[in-house]
Amino acid sequence: MSAPAAPPSPSRRGRPVDPEARAARTRQILDGARRCFLRKGFHASSTAEISAEAGVSVANLYQYFPTKDDLVLALVEDDLRSDLELIALVARAPTLREGLQAASHAMYADAGFADLSRLRLDVLTEASRTPAVTAAVRAAEEKMVAAIAALLERAHANGEIDSRIAPRAAAALILSLTDGLGCRFAFHAPGVEALSDASTLFILRALGARIN
Amino acid sequence: MSAPAAPPSPSRRGRPVDPEARAARTRQILDGARRCFLRKGFHASSTAEISAEAGVSVANLYQYFPTKDDLVLALVEDDLRSDLELIALVARAPTLREGLQAASHAMYADAGFADLSRLRLDVLTEASRTPAVTAAVRAAEEKMVAAIAALLERAHANGEIDSRIAPRAAAALILSLTDGLGCRFAFHAPGVEALSDASTLFILRALGARIN
């Protein structure tokens, strides 16, 4: 049987997809969205403003993110990535204490930390009502908790801390403290800048680390 | 300074204002607003829904609160009042430890705590962009910090805690931790219920209390 000349695979017809261009556009849009959300917040940023800021047409934005909420979802994953990097920074330090201090400085010394906190507030608020965002934030939280808990277990094995609190609980509490501090940065609570060092100490003492 | 628009000076002619009736209406509207915000959040609650929930006409609402944001302002002051009562509860306990545990149970055992946290998130988000709300939240924060710091100083005088952290800083950190936990309640972080007890312990150890 002579096989009829098959077309060169039907999925190869037409214009091929360029994954790099797609990724670049995605990033471009996401950066625009982030700038808008930082500046005006989630609800105050219209899709028109976002796409203008990103240098894209509104309709094009919708081809990459079918919903305004999907922008938030993507930002959550973005931020998770950089947050995990911060934890990796802590892990690379010789002691937990030094690691925490380094991370603390990296975070709170950042001039844009108040902005980031505002964005985090927007995300959390959205997460508190929109199921899709809830799920994304929960998943991110889970990974953060796991990463920090691993750190604490290592420190415990090293005899660095004497935590009678379970590692995962401690991790969640550290994250809580960080978020709470972020809230205070977000509304410029009086004297909030002084808290960054105090918070590291607070955490270490709570973990039973030897301080002096 | 913030909430209900002051009625015209009573020395004027015309129908004399009835301050009690005015206060009652204010309460009525505020309660409706709170229910709406709890249920749907700040941005998703229209003034129409709020006034319907309160059993008032929209125009009437505007005679008591000239702006939607003014509702938030008033709620902030409401909540400050009940939060200060919670601190008074701690103060009445024989030891700081027992006080904190009582407060913790009072807060987290409340079935509606997740809702309250969502509302708090809404308020903080609004505070992060709207100057008037920023001011109100900052003022409330100031009072909360002062009240808790006083508690800590007393506990220190009693030898109950050995805090090397300044009382005001410690107070701010305790509040931060509470807000951060609220965030986790708001998006139903996995295992968040287990954190309520752990958080009290966390705080006490950070303060250098003897846990036994």
Next chain:
Amino acid sequence: MSAPAAPPSPSRRGRPVDPEARAARTRQILDGARRCFLRKGFHASSTAEISAEAGVSVANLYQYFPTKDDLVLALVEDDLRSDLELIALVARAPTLREGLQAASHAMYADAGFADLSRLRLDVLTEASRTPAVTAAVRAAEEKMVAAIAALLERAHANGEIDSRIAPRAAAALILSLTDGLGCRFAFHAPGVEALSDASTLFILRALGARIN
């Protein structure tokens, strides 16, 4: 017991409703909508155009008609009213034949009949997919059928027609013929004007009326 002075009935507080003004506005909007739909059709008429044509703001339109479809619903009822008047005209004629001829002339001689038919087509198309409109059109149809069937029964009693077709079926068929003719007016079928007289004859013969 001295009854406390009751307020003058709570429903009487505030600005009283003016039913006439409301009815006038409703008419004003409906007329604007009709003109728009006649000119451009239902889907091509935006709510902005409709309200502009009616001399009302868009938001105001939505206070009277909560949905664009509700405009259609109201138009259906409007048209039902005038259609029933046309049937009443037939009923007032001495014989069915004269009545039908009068009605036929009144309809088809109207210069705007093609426009009306276009509108009718829009309504029917909408009725074919939108449940609310379906229901309205069906209800109107039911009333039209009943009215015409009554006419036919009277004519039968008078010995004017010898219909072996049940009155309601005959009524529905007459309406069908009318709608079908309307379609042809709508797209200006070649020679459609000549059909108006022929259709009356067609109907009368189908009903078994003595013609010559």
Next chain:
Amino acid sequence: MSAPAAPPSPSRRGRPVDPEARAARTRQILDGARRCFLRKGFHASSTAEISAEAGVSVANLYQYFPTKDDLVLALVEDDLRSDLELIALVARAPTLREGLQAASHAMYADAGFADLSRLRLDVLTEASRTPAVTAAVRAAEEKMVAAIAALLERAHANGEIDSRIAPRAAAALILSLTDGLGCRFAFHAPGVEALSDASTLFILRALGARIN
């Protein structure tokens, strides 16, 4: 004149066009469009949905039909073809009466007749505003009228009917009745199923056929 854009003249250089492949694609797209229009109507069917249903890219669709309206045009001609076949069926019957009854059963017994009528309504509505569609529908109407008129003339010659109505007028009225019945199927008029038989009788009596 209407449907698929003519391929570039075959005498040109470059890849030679394959008329069969082109015709197949045209069919494929048209079938998808028909299914979409049947299911959701003309305005509610986006070109994206249509091309997805047809299994083609949107851009490809536009290479065969330069406008969404052109799809309607092509469908009109498709339907004309099958309608003429139905008339041929009538012509093959020994008597007009039997032919009409056969056709009537073929039409109304079809379970999808309501859907077809909805589609017809869409087409007529579009024809009432879009010149190109107007022309197509008028041309189709002309052919239908001619075909039916021929039938009636033959029946008249056979002494089967005694129509004092001109054949073309009678033909147009028969088509009108059919369209009007279709409208009623489209919105599921109460009791519409019973009308199919009654309509044949109605027509025959109007044409002066002896019913016995």
Next chain:
DNA sequence: GATGAATGAGTGTTCATTCAT
């Protein structure tokens, strides 16, 4: 004081269509 009526300025999202590969 309290209400019904009114509105300008948006809101997120969709669509028919074109262009580049």
Next chain:
DNA sequence: CATGAATGAACACTCATTCAT
């Protein structure tokens, strides 16, 4: 030819707020 990418122009509907009674 066939496809993916891009877009301008709309669209139905909403909202916080003001005005008149």
